[in-house]
Amino acid sequence: MKVKRLLVLLLIVLKDAGPTTAQTCSSSCSATECSCWDMGLTSVPQDLPTTITRLDLRSNAITTLSQSDLSRYRNLQFLRITYNPLSIVNDGTFDNLISLTELRLGNRLSSIPSNMPITLTTLLLLGNGNGITSLGHSDLSRYRSLEILSFMSQQIFTIESGTFHHLTNLTSLSLFNNRLSSIPAEIFEPLGKLEVLSLAYNNLASLPADIFQGLGNLKRLFLGQNRLSSLPADIFEGLVNLDDLSLGGNLITSLPAGIFERLGNLVSLTLEGNPWQCDCNMRPFKQTLTEYHDFAYDIECAGPANLAGQRFLDVDSEDLICEIPASTTKHAASCSSVSDRIFWKNCIAIKFWKKANCRKMCKKCLKQCSKCSKKFRKVCPDQGTRQNTCLQEFRETCS
Numbered sequence: 001m002k003v004k005r006l007l008v009l010l011l012i013v014l015k016d017a018g019p020t021t022a023q024t025c026s027s028s029c030s031a032t033e034c035s036c037w038d039m040g041l042t043s044v045p046q047d048l049p050t051t052i053t054r055l056d057l058r059s060n061a062i063t064t065l066s067q068s069d070l071s072r073y074r075n076l077q078f079l080r081i082t083y084n085p086l087s088i089v090n091d092g093t094f095d096n097l098i099s100l101t102e103l104r105l106g107n108r109l110s111s112i113p114s115n116m117p118i119t120l121t122t123l124l125l126l127g128n129g130n131g132i133t134s135l136g137h138s139d140l141s142r143y144r145s146l147e148i149l150s151f152m153s154q155q156i157f158t159i160e161s162g163t164f165h166h167l168t169n170l171t172s173l174s175l176f177n178n179r180l181s182s183i184p185a186e187i188f189e190p191l192g193k194l195e196v197l198s199l200a201y202n203n204l205a206s207l208p209a210d211i212f213q214g215l216g217n218l219k220r221l222f223l224g225q226n227r228l229s230s231l232p233a234d235i236f237e238g239l240v241n242l243d244d245l246s247l248g249g250n251l252i253t254s255l256p257a258g259i260f261e262r263l264g265n266l267v268s269l270t271l272e273g274n275p276w277q278c279d280c281n282m283r284p285f286k287q288t289l290t291e292y293h294d295f296a297y298d299i300e301c302a303g304p305a306n307l308a309g310q311r312f313l314d315v316d317s318e319d320l321i322c323e324i325p326a327s328t329t330k331h332a333a334s335c336s337s338v339s340d341r342i343f344w345k346n347c348i349a350i351k352f353w354k355k356a357n358c359r360k361m362c363k364k365c366l367k368q369c370s371k372c373s374k375k376f377r378k379v380c381p382d383q384g385t386r387q388n389t390c391l392q393e394f395r396e397t398c399s
Ligand SMILES: *[C@@H]1O[C@H](CO)[C@@H](O)[C@H](O)[C@H]1NC(C)=O
Pocket: 144, 145, 146, 169
């Protein structure tokens, strides 16, 4: 008897929590909003309240939009059709949507839909690795109310200069995860209100020196995961409000002196994942660092060989030198000019040098070096004082 009652109870519970097959988009609606994610919809339902201002159709199977799909929902302010295999947006689709301010579409569009409402303040065209390949200077010129604009994960590799020229109210621009290898010099200059700019995950190998000129309100700048190998010394000049800058995952080997000097509001700076060369090119930068620059902890030396793996902050300025040959052939070359004073400097570095074949190449050189090195240790027993005055003394003793 007890068991039977329990089973009945269980059945009721199961029925209540049961399959949602009966749920439709319209049953999820209030008078102002429909949230219809993940319902397998292949078109925009036509039985929704015409009073709705928000319609969320993310994660469905809609491939095409036409005028008849949306014309009855003329109060819409917010429309999201992301994570749909949407590839065709026909002319006239948005004709009746005179109040639309936020439009999020994706993810198989190969061009920017034409005739979107000029009332838009937010436009997100989310790709999934295929999609829009270029932005032309007239593609966006009508949408002057835009404040947030994102072309995430498209395939954009060219942007014509002037593309953002009229978007002076823009506060956030994302070109995250595209194929940009270069950017026109003055493209962002009119965007005086811009606060967030993402160029991360592109193929940028260099940036024009004045690319960020005019962006005095910029707070967050993402340049990570590109192919940048160097940065102009004054590239961040004028970004007085910047508080978050990421440069991680690039090919940067050294930084110009004082490059972060005027960024008085910087709170977060990401530098890791670059092949830093802790040589003479980094010395001026090191000398401008103060104890407040704790971001420099991120910098791990990838080279030269004798400093690989060391933290840049732990390396003395005097050890940031360029004479230490990077390759074995250079080692051999410098070993051959025994009389050269540089040779002795190299000898000191050679204690870190492990390449056996290179060792063989200048055995004689090493013999002298080790003789000299012994002497050096005698003259300068204290590791801590070896670097400066003692090094000088040692050179004179040995050469
Ligand atoms: C730009 O923003 C200002 C201030 O919010 C607003 O008054 C103006 O109408 C906006 N411009 C456009 C074209 O929407």
